[in-house]
Every structure is written in C-alpha cells, then in structure tokens.
Amino acid sequence: MRVLLIGSGGREHALARGLAADDAVTGLIAAPGNPGIGTVAELREVDTTDPAAVAALAVECRADLVVIGPEAPLVAGVADAVRGKGIACFGPSAAAAELEGSKSFAKDVMAAAGIPTARARSCTTPAEASRALDEFGPPYVVKNDGLAAGKGVVVTSDRAEAERHAAACAKTVIEEYLDGPEVSLFVVTDGTTAVPLLPAQDFKRVGDGDTGPNTGGMGAYAPLPWAPPDLVKDVLQDIAAPALAEMRRRDTPFSGLLYVGLALTKDGPKVVEFNARFGDPETEVVLPLLETPLAGLLHAAATGTLEAHPPLRWRRGAAVTVVVASEGYPQAPRTGDPIEGAEAPGILHAGTVRRASDGALLSAGGRVLACTATGADLAAARAAAYSLVDGVRLAGAHWRTDIALAAADSEP
DSSP states (O other): OOOEEEEOOOHHHHHHHHHHHHHSSSSSEEEOOTTTTGGSSSSSSOOTOOOHHHHHHHHHHHHHHEESSSSSHHTTTTHHHHHHHOEEEEETTTTEEEEEEHHHHHHHHHHHOOBOOOEEESSSSSSHHHHHHHHHHHEEEEESOOOOOOEEEEEESSSSHHHHHHHHSSSSSEEOOHHHHHEEEEEEEESEEEOOOOOBBEEEEEETTEEEESSOOOOOEEETSOOOOTHHHHHHIIIIIIHHHHHHHHOOOOOOEEEEEEEEEETEEEEEESSSOOOTTTTTHGGBBBBBOOOHHHHHHHHGGGGSOOOOBBBEEEEEEEEEEEETTTTOOOOOOBHHHTSSTEEEESSSSEETTOOOOEEOEEEEEEEEEEESSSHHHHHHHHHHHHHHHEEOOOOOSOOTGGGGGGGO
C-alpha cells in the first residue's frame, strides 16, 4: 500500500511513524512534511489547502490511501477532491468537516442529536456578545466560530478580555463554562461503525498549574488511570453514535477521525468541542501505544469496511509527551533559532525546518518539538519524556514541568 500523508506538524510526525511501521505500507510520501517526517517518508511540496493540487499529487504518487492530518485541508474540500480521483482518503468531506469548521454548526448538530454539551449563544455583534456574557457569567468561554489553528478559544474571568476576543472575531460562540477534568477521545469511523482509541488528556494552558493563555497544547498523556471505567462506552453510546447518526440524517456522513473533546462534569461527560481530525499533541501519546497496524485501520475507515476490521490491540504501559515551545509562544513566537538534540528517538518535530545553506535544524513555529516517551507506567513514561527535554538545546525555549504529574498519582 502506497500512502500519501498531508501535513507538517507533530501530529503528522506521529502519524508518519505509525504508518511507516506498518508492514503493509510499501511507500510513504508526506507533503509538505518536516525534517523529522523526512526521516521516514519521501517529502513533496504541495499547497495543502488546494484540493486540485493535492488530488493531482495523489495520482502522481500512485497513492492507495491519502491521510489528511490538519483541519484546514479538510474544510477546504481536499478529501472530496482525492475521492473524486477514485483514491481512498482518510478524512471527512468538506460538508462533514464543518463539525470543526464552525462551532455553531457543531452546536446545531449536538442539539438535534440530544448530545450533552454546554449551553451556548452564537454572536455576531458586540451587543449580542455582551448579552451572552451576562447570561453565562464568569469564567467566560468565548470561541471563534471558525478555524483558528487551536488558538480561537479564550477562557477567562476577565470580562474585558472576553469582550476583546469576541470583538476580534467575525462570529463567536459564547457558552457556559463546563467544570471538571477534560478528556480527549479519538473515534475512527467510516460513517457508521465507530472504533474508539485510548482516551488522553492534554494541557492547553502555557504555564505550570494551568496558568497563562491557551495554546495549541503543551503536552499530553495516555491512558487515564483516574477515568471512570465506563467512560469510553458511555461516550460512544451517548455522544459519538448520535453525532454520526445525525450527520447521516443530514446526508453528510462523517468518515475519518471524530475528535470528541469532553469535560467530565458532575452531571456526566459533556462535549466541549468536536474536531474533524487527530488532535495534537494527544496523537503523539495515543499512537505509540497502538499495536494494531495503523495503515490498515485507516484504510478500513476510508473504504467503509471498518466493521470487518479486527479488534484493536494496545501495548501495555503509558505514554507522555512534553512540548518544547519557542520563545514568545503563544503570543509572538520567535523562529529561526538553531536546535540541537532533536535527533534522539522519541522526539517528534512539530515546527522545524532545515536551513538551505548548511542543513542546520532551525525552529519554524511556536510549538517546535514534542518529546515523547513510553514506560511501564505514567511515572516512568514521564521521567523518560523529561529526560528527552533535557537533551534539547534551543535558545529561549520553554515547556511545562507538570505534564502528567498529578495523573502519575492517579489524579486528574
């Protein structure tokens, strides 16, 4: 099987490693990829949000399967264009990807399907936003309705900050705050059959103790020793299955990866958000624990044969990833700094580039590396991940020191 992987971040590096380890994969091409992905895949250039260009590359590469990592290509209709060439594609159609592309659309789907989630209001004017903020009170949750590369959500008790964020967005969804630990659950689906992966937890705030602004994610771990034993079963039954059924009812079946972001409230799990692709950095900890060959699983979802796929097998132990971010992230990340120590096994590249003149590895984004390790338990995996962090040299870099710290003691 020849596989074309679309994307260039840490999530895609994790996917590339998983795909490359599958004996069924005879060729792996990544576009545009990054220097880390380039160690396991052939790199090609493409505009990832140009459906025609990606479809043409898939034909040129003689791909049997295209795997789309980021959300922007999905919303742009890349999966539709690839399937239009008769090539299997892991990723939802543009219409189905609106589950992530529009927060208000996702809320409509949840309401129609009876899915537990936060009460919310869609707002397009300052007056509407002000009324919604009054209605729900602090902590204020203000979400950009459209795609914002993981930076469109503000959760704050500062009314002025909430109003500024709402004013900066053409359309916002303002909702009540859901109290309780957050969990990410990936569900692989062909539109009808749904196969859950391991639940994970990520850390959105930039600073230790969940302080500072939201980021795209500063680290993650899996599995969750403190999670309720029936969590996955309940989420499949009460959230994933109704969402997929509602999408089918709308004649926009969702095929690919349904990311269910949850808050475990006192009233049970409620949806914080849906995404239409693997989450980052949770992918970096879930996939290293998956023993089942990845390409076969994604191909089954892409071809509507997931029901016949064997049950998933998981490795024992735990995984932890710690994100090394560039100076100034998330407000104004600095790029172009030399990186040393990024070749160690387990380090996934999220924002790196090679300098043309001498091949030196440079930072090229806010989240630069995801230092990922497995171990017999969370404590061992955590120690190994931070050992990888200690070997990295990047001027001005910062990272959280408390990733999976509480969970190692079985606390959320």
